[in-house]
Amino acid sequence: MSPKRAVLALKGLLWLGALAPGAWLLHGVFRGALGVNPIEKLTHVTGMTALVLLMLTLAISPFRRLTGWNPIIRLRRPMGLFAFFYALAHFSIWFVFDMVFNVQWMLEDIAERRFITVGMAALLVLTPLAVTSTRGWIRRLGKRWATLHKGVYVATALGVVHYFWLVKADTRLPLAFAAGLVALLVARLPRFRASAAR
């Protein structure tokens, strides 16, 4: 398979995989199959999907360096955008059903509840990245674009902390995400980049 066709196939897989949780949720909403507390299910699944997609987005560059297969980089933008849309859906569900459209309640919660503060911060960091993900913005921002888009590490870290602070007792999964993030950051260290390039 030519690299071009391989990228096309992978993009197809990405679209299928990234749309699957959303499709499953929508199907569940219309069939009433999301259980006794569908809002909780919607909130959890959209949040979890956003976090997983963010981690996968961060894994693309290390994967490229390890394998030397450069075309994979073309998956990074759609993957990041999917992550952003799930994060936006996650926030919207919370604002509509938990905050009942009440902006004052929302601001109070953002100010007083630290897990909401960091979750909100993650979304605020992601938003300009999503907006500037187009070719036009990449051109306009030049070198600053790459610096700005390092923010995805910040957003992912905030997302992991958000998850860690929200669970009541069983922290195994949030800690697994944290370990994965640390591994991805270590993979960025110049030493590892050099050895991988050899």
Add this chain to the structure above:
Amino acid sequence: MIIRRPPDIPSSEITPEHVYVNRRAFIKAAVSAGTAGMAMGPAVLAGAEPAQSQEIPERFARLRSELDEPLNTYEAVTTYNNFYEFGTSKDDPHRNSGDFRPRPWKVRIGGEVAKPGDYDLDDLLTGLTMEDRVYRLRCVEAWSMVVPWYGFPLSRLIDRVEPTGNARYLEFKTVVRPEEMPGQRAPILNWPYVEGLRMDEARHPLTILATGLYGMDLPNQNGAPLRLVVPWKYGFKSIKSIVSIDFVEEMPMNTWQRQNSFEYGFYANVNPEVSHPRWSQARETRLPGLFKDFETMMFNGYADQVESLYAGMDLTRWK
């Protein structure tokens, strides 16, 4: 010293006129007393239908809470709850409790009582009058339901075992059976689950031990075969699958307080004015509703009956 008026239970919380008994207790009583059981009338037979049939007795069709709230469905009550012994997701208890064996069952009564011992549950229940009690259940996670429990006042059991003057608190423990309870195979909480009540809370007429819901035996996921129900406290106080009750002098260290004493205390009274450190307790999602717009009531709506228990206490400190 404050002398309390005995709190009244609104008559609508107790099934009027009829007396229902648990199926097993009824069978046992009927066997041991010959035909005497029949004297209790046809209502007994309604309550005596096998739980396996999953047919909800007719009396529940129009039953509502004393605040005229509708009951949550049997399906909702039995497929969505917290019981970490079976997993941390709220559909885990329903999915993972199939291997659990709620019979035979013994309850160890110990500590400051005249009649300690290992009691067989069926013996312990003999002669106790079972009632339907429709209670709001408010989870500390800010969702709530209305559940028709089936049980008897804890005070009846306390009287039977004759606590001594040193008994100031009750300490309850949940069974530990990692082979039947997959959640216990990981150290998520410090097993066994422990809960406690002050003696006056335990003797309060609203406090019950439940052996069923919707007039049928408790499903495994809801704490079979015996659980506590304290409706004015957050749900985690209502400990499930109880295997021991100790009468003690010192305030017990309950599981969630041990887990995180910054977030959880001993009392855990429902209080809209005292936030959980991580979320507000002012509002709740009254399932099956979708919006978190139900205003949480002080003591979960039972303030008239229980606030005198806490007269003079700073409820922000004793959370």
